[in-house]
Amino acid sequence: MLVGLSVSCYGKSLEDELADGQRRVSGSDRQVKHQIPTEMELATMDIQQLRASLARGLIGGLGCMIVAVPACASGPSKEASGKFAGAWQATWCDQANPTPDKCGRFDLYLTQEGDRICGGHYVATPGLSRIDEGEYDSVKGTYDGGTATVVITNSRNGSTHLATARLEGNRLRWKMIGMLSGGTTDEPAIIPLAQTLVRDESSEALEMLGRVREAPCRWPDETKRPAD
Incomplete structure (x- = not known):
């Protein structure tokens, strides 16, 4: 179960990178455009979906690092x-x-x-x-x-x-x-x-x-x- 996502895009925000990726897609690439996940979609993906997307190159092309934070990975409380x-x-x-x-x-x-x-x-x-x-x-x-x-x-x-x-x-x-x-x-x-x-x-x-x-x-x- 995911409780959050940490996204780093080498100096650019996720919104900027997604916008750049959308602008680069045109003409015959419209079908690919619709496959690029939005920020809302990223936030609702589980680990298996993220791995599948990375394997297809849909997220890897954005140059972002996405870190999933599992709910059970919290350290001991005070x-x-x-x-x-x-x-x-x-x-x-x-x-x-x-x-x-x-x-x-x-x-x-x-x-x-x-x-x-x-x-x-x-x-x-x-x-x-x-x-x-x-x-x-x-x-x-x-x-x-x-x-x-x-x-x-x-x-x-x-x-x-x-x-x-x-x-x-x-x-x-x-x-x-x-x-x-x-x-x-x-x-x-x-x-x-x-x-x-x-x-x-x-x-x-x-x-x-x-x-x-x-x-x-x-x-x-x-x-x-x-x-x-």
């Missing part, structure tokens, strides 16, 4: 380049009994320095029967474009887990990949396998995010606090 810093929250309910006051939650508090991510987490299972209050640096990872790959440490047994977090607008799609190292106890991890988080601008969330920033949360080889 948003897609990744801005993970902030407080993120997801409500975690029992699907069989989604009573609001019995819902748990999954929170991430992230800082970011370049392509490095560092932060903490908080998990409460549905029914609030189990809680995992991660350390201020329990989440560490890196991102490429709009997807982050992180290692999260479960505070209940010390196990580590690999996960991805993908930015989609103002949402963060969390997905667990698997366990990297086992825990020191038999206590099960309660980190969600999949959740969709949204930004949390509540005073409580921002206060917690401030604590993570001041901790500071950073990788072992970093000497400065990650930027917001």
Whole structure:
């Protein structure tokens, strides 16, 4: 699918070149004249039609370069380049009994320095029967474009887990990949396998995010606090 055409005619506009071509056609060449595409026709041609016209020499004779811009050739948006810093929250309910006051939650508090991510987490299972209050640096990872790959440490047994977090607008799609190292106890991890988080601008969330920033949360080889 074409969304636009870029036309260069070596110093002349497309209109001038088409006009010159039309003027050069006369007499017995009238049939060829009607084959020269107009600017409107050029704008509505797909790639196959352009190639066919070029092969017949109808456009090549104009000395123009025509560049088709596919709709799918856009580069990554600024948003897609990744801005993970902030407080993120997801409500975690029992699907069989989604009573609001019995819902748990999954929170991430992230800082970011370049392509490095560092932060903490908080998990409460549905029914609030189990809680995992991660350390201020329990989440560490890196991102490429709009997807982050992180290692999260479960505070209940010390196990580590690999996960991805993908930015989609103002949402963060969390997905667990698997366990990297086992825990020191038999206590099960309660980190969600999949959740969709949204930004949390509540005073409580921002206060917690401030604590993570001041901790500071950073990788072992970093000497400065990650930027917001």
